[in-house]
Amino acid sequence: MSCKNCQIKPVIKLTNSERSLCKNCFIKYFEKKVKKTISDYELVDKNDNIVVAVSGGKDSITTLYLLNKIFSKRRDIKIIALAIDEGIHGYRDESLKHLKKFCKKYKIKLNIYSYKKEFGKTLDTILKTYKKVPCSICGVFRRYLLNKKSRELGATKLATGHNLDDEAQSIIMNYFRNNIQVSARSGPITGIKRDKKFIKRIKPLYFITEKEVTAYSFLMGFMDKFNECPYNPDSYRGKVRDMINDFEAKYPGTKHGIITSFMELLPVLKDKYKDANEIKECLSCGEPCSQDKCQACYYLDSVVKIIK
C-alpha cells in the first residue's frame, strides 16, 4: 500500500475516507483543512487581535503554530499566546516548560496566569479537599480566566485547540444531559449573542480528529511525549470519550457522523435559542454569565475560600 497521491510509503490512514497519505501529503492535507475551516466559517476578520489559549499540549501548540504561520505576514492581525497554570504537579509544569521553549523559538508573546495567584490556591490543593467533578471546577475556572484575561489583553477572538473528538464528546454529553441549549452556542465559532465582555471563540481544528492532530504534531517535531491529565480518566467526558472511541473502532466514521449531523442541526438550534438566556453580569465580579452569580464565584465562595 502506498500514498494515494505520490506512491510513497504512507504514515496515516484517514478514517473518514479510507485514504492513506505519506508524511508530506498528510501535512499538506492537514494545513489545507485548517485553512478551509478558517475560511468557510469566517473565523478570522481584518484587524483581529487573536489570543490563542495554549496548554502546551499537542492541540493548542498546533493551533498556535498554524495561526501564526497563516497570519504572521498580515500586519493587521496579531497573534499572542495565553496559558493558564492550574497547578497540576507533574503535568502542567512540564507542558508549560515545553510551551515556553516553543513560544521563544517562534517569537510569540506568551502570557501565563495561575490559579494560585488569581484564586489563591492550586488545583491540586483544591482537589485534596473537594473530590467531586475535578474537570467541572477546573473547566469553570479555566474558561473564566481565558475570557477575562484575553479581554484584558485586547483580544477580538480567543482561539482554542478543540478538535473533532472534543466536539463530538461535547455534543453527546449535551444530549445525554439534556443540555441542547449549550450545544447551540458551540460550533467552529461560538456564541449566539454578542456581548462586549464575552470574547468570541474560534476553533480552527474543529474538523480534525485527535489522532490526526497527534500525527501532525509528531511529524512536525513539536513534541515526542504526550501526557494525559492525571484527573482526566475520572471525568464524565472520559467515559463518553471511551464510548465514542469504542464505536469508532467498530464503526469507522462515527465521530465524523456526529459532527456532520450536528452541523446540519446547528443553524436551527442557533435560531431557536437566539432570544433565550439574557447575558447578565455577575453581581460579585462583573464577568458575563447567565445567572446573578457566575460559576467561578460560586465555586470560589462555596469551595475554594473554605479550604484551609
Add this chain to the structure above:
Amino acid sequence: MKIYIEKTNESKNIKAKTVKELLEKLKINSTTVIVTRNNELITEEEKIKETDKIRILSVISGG
C-alpha cells in the same frame, strides 16, 4: 519485538506480523494511539519485524 507503551510506561515483548495484529493482541483501540517504528510514524497495515523498536503513543491528552 520490543514494544514500548508510553501511556502506561511499560515495555513488552510481543510477536506480531502487522501493527494491526499487535494492537489487537494488546487490546488497544487503534483510534486512541499512533504507532512509531524507529521514531517514524507507521500505519496499521504496516508489516513489522522482530528487530523493530515499536512505540505506542496515546493520542489523548486532555486540557
